[in-house]
Amino acid sequence: MKAVFITFDQAHYESILHILDRNGMRGFTYWENVQGRGSKTGEPHYGSHAWPSTNSSIMTIVEDDKAPKLLQLLRNLDKSKEALGLRAFVMNVEDTI
């Protein structure tokens, strides 16, 4: 089981949801308004006057074999609209109930 933490410009929300649905990944947790900025190029997303855009985050727990495919799809999505910004991080899940 892998945990995939995706943080992205709000505009990506529907596309990501679409990817999850298409690949049979049902469960996820969604934070609508989160703020942050990228380590290298990512513009700040503060929802403020100077930086009005905001991010959202999705955490989804998927089977080990599905994680690389999801990551690849997300990478494609990010490449298509680089100005918006999308990052995903994969972690191990130790245990679950």
Next chain:
Amino acid sequence: MSLYATAVKKPITTALCFVAIVVIGLFSLTRLSIDLYPQIETNTIMVLTAYPGASAADIETNVTKIMENTLNTVSDLKHITSQSKENMSIVTLEFEYGTDIDVATNDVRDKLDQVKNTLPDNAENPVLFKFGTDDIPIVILSVTADESMNALYKILDDKVSNPLKRISGVGAVSISGIPQREIKVYCNPQKLEAYGLSIETISNIIAMENLNTPGGNIDMGSNTYSLRVQGEFTETEQLYDIVVGAKDGKVIYLRDVARIEDGPQERAQEAYVTGTSGSGDFYVGKSGGAIFIQKQSGANSVKISQAVLDKIPEIQKTLPSDVKIGIITNTSTSIENTIQSLVETIYVTFIIVMFVVLIFLGRWRATFIIILTIPISLIASFAYLLVSGNTLNIISLSSLSIAIGMVVDDAIVVLENVTNHIDRGSDPKQAAIHGTNEVAISVIASTLTMLAVFLPLTMVPGMAGILFRQLGWIVSIIMIISTIGALTLTPMLCSQFLRQDPKKGKVWQLIFVPIEKGLDSLDVFYERCLKWVVSHRTITIIAAFLIFAGSIQLARVIPTEFFPTNDNGRIGMKVELPVGTRSEIARDLAKRIESEFAEKYPEIKASSFTVGAADADNVWASIQENGSHIISWNMNLTSVGERERGLTEIVDLMNKDLAKYPEIKKYQVLAGGSHGGVGGQAAVDVEIYGYDLQKTDEFAQDITKKLLALDGIVSVTNSRGDYIPEYQVDFDREKLALNGLNIATASQYLRNRINGSVTSYYREDGDEYDIKVRYAPENRETIEDIENILIYNNQGKGVRIRDLGTVVERMTPPTIERKNRERMITLSAILGQKAVLGEMAGQIQQVLKDADIPNGITTSIGGTFEDQQDTFRDLITLGIMIILLVFIVLAAQFESMTDPFIIMFSLPFAFTGVFIGLAITNTPLGVMAMIGVIMLAGIVVKNGIVLIDYTILNRERGLSVRKAVINAGRSRLRPVLMTTLTTVLGMIPMAVGRGEGSEMWRSMGMTVAWGLAFSTLITLIIVPTVYCVFAKNGIKRRRKKLAKQLAVASN
């Protein structure tokens, strides 16, 4: 969920909501009536009371005073002024502004009912008169006749006036210049004397003979019959056969002592008409009359005029063949043309705005989305007009024209941001929501600034307030609707229509690539400019200050006016001959002038003039100045497009022509037909109160001399006018008493002989005509005739007036004016071109102070000075309030006190632009231009908001002051230019309009276009510079503070 998210997610609901707004607006449009001006509610009521034959002084004591004393108790009364002139008392009640005039009218009517019985017997019932814009006649018809002239009044009354009154919406129809019929019994005093008869006996006998008496009922057989004596005359000839007495056993008939004339009244106003007859012949100065048609309050002028004109051919058929009806003035054509040219202006503005948006955006779909907000917001305002009972008029339509350029601003800001998001790769739906979310606050803030300008306009009192109110409401409503549209409809349409990477065709490449290049190089040029000025701040600020100071100097050369003269093709002209000139002489002169003008000015389509004193029954005529020496004209020219000479040019030429007639004492040619407002020269009024006519006159003359001695006063007019010569009979009371007479009897005898005695009426076809018994005209032409009048006492002994008193010639004032129940003279000091009103008023006050004011006389200062002071105070208060409100809105948006201050630096340069514009185009500064100036306050700061907002944003993003300013300037140049250009170019059709009525709004368009264009250019330079100064000072202060703290810490 936010408003815009809902709108984007429910496109059908959103679209249909706006369709509903449009449907309601269009429905309202079909119900709206068309008029030239907004309805101006009057706050004055006039009470007219006719007392035929009485002089000004008689009227004052017997009618005016009584009326004033009673009417003074009506509540909410501000001023009560009166004019007492020959035959007529006019009491004007001025109410506090905002009083319900209908309630006041009822109060006045109640008071009049109380007072009626105390008025003299011969005085006619008082008539109430409210005079607002609704009371200006909408159609003036001319009537000409040959053989029917004697019966014309009755013909017109029955066959023209009555059918016209039945048209719904027509208020009053008054016939002017046509004398009413009267049966005149002209007695010969010598014959009366020989037979021992008097006017009184004859008049009584006629009354006794001219009677129908019911005699009760009688039963005859099985029936009951009523018994009647039908003594009334059925023909005027029957009067000749009345037996008026007997002498030496012989019967004396009326025909032995008098002749009877059946015809028009002796002293009446006559009218002459020039125009084209139905068969196309042009005739000059044909005798006839005029019919004035007024509409009911709130009715649709255009519709009613049309209905009246449609009815005329039908009426013409019922009239005798020599009676012809023509049209002198038809306001509806001028209203229709004016409104039409304004509507055209709106279309042109719409197209211009569309092109500006298209050029800047380069996208058809985006342009469509933005342009769509224009009709929606404009149409929605029609609903407001209908609900508030307003009309489509110059003010409401020019408000729409003003608003066109501004309504797109919000939509542009939203669309621009949404497009940015899409360009960055967002899905159009997401982009619409987020893009709108980001700019919503600044869109609302800029709308709030506009509301801060326009809503206070709705609170201005007075005449200007009526104009401002409609403008304020309409623009406010349009702005609110457009903001709502920009936050809902625009994002919705963006989400539906905008595409990522739209395909760009060859045509697009051909047209928009060069434009794009041009705009890019403009950006680069501006950036360079900015870099320079930011490094040379002191020079820039000094230069800007010099430009402003220089433009203030220009203000001196700009002419001022109240309202522009509207070329509606109407001319009103009044010619005064020396007081007391007989109306025959006036008529001859009028005919000469008429034929000269008809030859010289082929532009005159129709005209009519009236001479002579108006009959007391004719309210419309008696309210105007009239008298045997006054000739007044109404002229109608062909419409603007059909003639080469303008209205003012013709008026100037006419003025020159009239100056050539030596017999004319005073003349006045008014463009536009009547006083549109207090145009022209400024005046300071000195009001002199005092009862004693002689004392006040002497004092007034003294003051006049002193005023004329002052530098800057051109002339002084005295409201009391020239005294008119009058003959007075001074009876000797002792002699009267010796002969068993008193003043009352003696003066009654005199009145009956000269003015005539009416004790009976001749009835024909259901109408009554006076039977007036008096001396024949040839027997009352000299002073001897008056002196020879025989007065009979109770013993039947006749005594001549010359034995009872003397006939003397005296001068009396033609009108006695009163204000607040005191006699008053107004001296109007007309100022010369260079005189400054406020300064002159001070000097005049000094003159009054130094003058030796006799006992019982008080003075005060009023006139244009007072008006202007009031208006100026109002406008300055308004200006301060607007600036304060705008400041509050800005301070709240930026949460700062300095930023709004910086933004407001663009304001003075709006004035610079206005002054330069008005001076270059030689446009006078009037009320309409003032409206433009006030509007500028709101429009101008918008550019500042955009610039400063983005600069602050850049600072927050961590850029240095200099970089932030330059970067913001470069990236905001296009939105600023675009919104400015839509507004400025939107004003140009108004500013250069040449259609009918365009004079009205030309100065407003000119003001906004120049003011905004100039201030934008300066704003783009000065606001970043001033921002730099403030920001750098702020940084220096903070550094110093920090250094201090460090120093303290290290110690």
